[in-house]
Amino acid sequence: MKTFQGTVVSAKMQKTVVVAVKSYVKHPKYHKYIARTKRFLAHDESGSLKEGEAVTIAETRPLSRHKSFIATKTAPVQK
Numbered sequence: 001m002k003t004f005q006g007t008v009v010s011a012k013m014q015k016t017v018v019v020a021v022k023s024y025v026k027h028p029k030y031h032k033y034i035a036r037t038k039r040f041l042a043h044d045e046s047g048s049l050k051e052g053e054a055v056t057i058a059e060t061r062p063l064s065r066h067k068s069f070i071a072t073k074t075a076p077v078q079k
Contacts, residue, residue, distance in 0.1 A: 042071035
């Protein structure tokens with residue numbers, strides 16, 4: 001089961017949030033690390049998630065055409 005950590009980019013739909021997951025990949029030719037962002041639709045049953053919150057999304061069965069993840073709120077990172 002895949003899990004990713006990201007931030008909520010949009011919470012304008014009912015029971016669905018858009019989560020941006022940032023990852024770093026190495027360029028095959030230039031060997032520099034490049035930031036890549038992938039957006040996932042995730043299910044939020046309670047509808048309590050807001051934009052800018054850090055969340056963990058976990059893979060589940062397909063819930064709709066584009067939605068195959070469920071979102072859970074994570075604790076803020078301690079600095």
